[in-house]
Amino acid sequence: MKRETVKCDEIPLPISRIGLGSWAIGGWMWGGSDEAESIRTIQHAVDIGINLIDTAPVYGFGRSEEIVGKALAAAGRRDKTVLATKVALEWVDRNVYRNSTPERIREEIEDSLRRLRTDRIDLYQVHWPDPLVSIEDVAETLLELKREGKILALGVSNYSPEQMEAWRRVAPLHSTQPPYNIFEREIETDVLPYALEHKLLVLSYGAICRGLLSGNMRSDRKFDGDDLRLSDPKFQQPRFAQYLKAANKLGQYAWENHGKSLLAFAIRWILDRGETMTALWGARKANQLDAAEEAFGWKLSAGDYTEVDKILHETITNPVGPEFMAPPQREPVAV
Ligand code: NAP
Numbered sequence: 001m002k003r004e005t006v007k008c009d010e011i012p013l014p015i016s017r018i019g020l021g022s023w024a025i026g027g028w029m030w031g032g033s034d035e036a037e038s039i040r041t042i043q044h045a046v047d048i049g050i051n052l053i054d055t056a057p058v059y060g061f062g063r064s065e066e067i068v069g070k071a072l073a074a075a076g077r078r079d080k081t082v083l084a085t086k087v088a089l090e091w092v093d094r095n096v097y098r099n100s101t102p103e104r105i106r107e108e109i110e111d112s113l114r115r116l117r118t119d120r121i122d123l124y125q126v127h128w129p130d131p132l133v134s135i136e137d138v139a140e141t142l143l144e145l146k147r148e149g150k151i152l153a154l155g156v157s158n159y160s161p162e163q164m165e166a167w168r169r170v171a172p173l174h175s176t177q178p179p180y181n182i183f184e185r186e187i188e189t190d191v192l193p194y195a196l197e198h199k200l201l202v203l204s205y206g207a208i209c210r211g212l213l214s215g216n217m218r219s220d221r222k223f224d225g226d227d228l229r230l231s232d233p234k235f236q237q238p239r240f241a242q243y244l245k246a247a248n249k250l251g252q253y254a255w256e257n258h259g260k261s262l263l264a265f266a267i268r269w270i271l272d273r274g275e276t277m278t279a280l281w282g283a284r285k286a287n288q289l290d291a292a293e294e295a296f297g298w299k300l301s302a303g304d305y306t307e308v309d310k311i312l313h314e315t316i317t318n319p320v321g322p323e324f325m326a327p328p329q330r331e332p333v334a335v
Contacts, residue, residue: 001293003049006276008174008201010153011122015082017271018292019052019203020045021282022068026060028094030284031227033060035067037285042071044286046080048293054177054203054280056086056127057108057115058096065115073117084123084203085112086157086177088130088138089327096327100130102141109150125155125177125203131329135163139171155201158326161194173200177280179322180204182213182250182266182308183234183243186321196274204270206322207279208263209234212243214288215251215262219244233320246315253307264294269308272300 005014020042027033042053053072055064065085072078087108088100112121124145126138145151155175156164167173176195178187184206195202210229211217219241229235234243247262254265270279283289312319 001049002296004271004296006201006278008123008153010174011082013051013080013082013122015201015278016049016051017278018050018267018295019054019084019278019280020050020289021205021207021280022053022055022064023059024282024284025067026055026064028058028060028063029226029228031224033063033067033284038067039071039074041283041286041289042068043074043077045283045289046072046077048289050289050292051080052082052084052203052278052280054084054205055116056089057112058086058089058091058127061091061094062111062115065112069115069117078118082122083116083118084125084155085116085121086125086127087112089127090330097330098128098130098132098327099330100126100133100138102137105138105141105145109145113150120149121151123153123155123175123201124151125157125175126159128158128327129156129160129163135159135166136170139167139173143171153201155203157203157205159191161190164194164198164200168198173198175201175203177203177205179206179325180270181207181209182269182312183209183246183316183319184322192273196276199276202274202277203280204277205280207270207281208266209243210282212247213250213262213266215247217244217247228325231324233324239316239318239320242316242318246312249311249315250308253311257304257307258298260294260298261291263291265300267291267295268298268300269305271295 004017024030025038090099153174157177223229251262267279
């Protein structure tokens with residue numbers, strides 16, 4: 001596959017601008033997952049040049065990391081991969097809380113290294129800011145892990161520019177991971193300009209808006225078990241119909257103007273925002289990655305961005321963001 005890559009000085013490999021997101025592979029909040037199919041998907045991603053693999057301890061409460069570790073251990077794929085995981089969410093009986101204390105981070109790094117079957121994590125990202133721990137203390141802890149050789153690059157996710165600024169006063173920051181796709185644009189006012197100005201690697205999550213921008217979503221699609229789309233406000237009527245209509249029009253625009261699928265267009269729309277942009281795509285079947293090739297080697301014009309905005313304006317009267325995914329903070333400890 002023709003690839004587009006981006007560089008991060010701390011990481012020896014060029015990083016593919018499409019990353020495989022492995023939240024759904026963990027099963028939790030996605031109605032379960034199939035291990036053999038998941039392993040095939042991860043290996044296929046690496047084999048076609050998608051070397052950025054993003055996971056997290058909380059995805060399936062260890063399961064996603066375990067599956068990623070198992071898939072990469074086979075046939076020497078680990079050294080061809082830029083392995084990104086996260087830290088600082090804890091879970092108690094499947095209830096998830098933010099916890100960025102140094103003790104929690106120290107415990108999690110060992111668990112992640114073991115589950116991922118590796119001796120280093122290429123990109124270690126703080127999953128959500130924890131209001132009970134100072135950003136400086138979190139940054140210091142990750143910097144210590146880097147000095148110990150356990151991690152190569154330092155990243156954050158769901159952080160504001162102020163929080164990233166506080167971080168950068170005590171430690172280097174190499175990446176940020178915000179929600180970003182054609183339908184979820186909140187970061188355009190603050191996080192995105194900050195990240196581009198400081199040349200941070202941007203891992204845009206939910207790149208195809210949980211399938212809405214895949215070109216395959218239908219109004220009669222049924223979601224099973226704990227699938228988050230059962231409660232995702234975009235998937236509830238009458239909004240769902242509006243988002244599907246917008247996706248339909250965007251798909252028509254992509255095909256008529258570029259001869260591309262909606263999925264490839266949605267990925268390209270993210271990548272052309274800036275040189276350090278990457279798109280995290282949560283495929284869980286190998287053939288779901290078929291459109292990857294189509295996303296590379298062309299560009300969107302300023303006119304395309306204007307047309308996309310026009311379509312959204314005409315079709316979505318009651319837009320809603322990705323806030324519903326934010327995990328709660330811990331109860332403050334009484335002193
Ligand atoms: P996404 O990539 O927007 O959507 C994933 C879903 O889209 C899949 O589970 C699949 O659902 C569907 N899909 C994928 N390829 C498809 C295709 N070719 N045709 C039809 N449907 C397709 O959402 P995401 O997984 O939430 O986001 C991507 C990654 O970002 C995650 O895996 C995770 O690594 C990261 N993330 C990070 C955070 C954070 O707080 N840092 C939050 C969310 C996500 P079905 O198979 O069920 O149709």
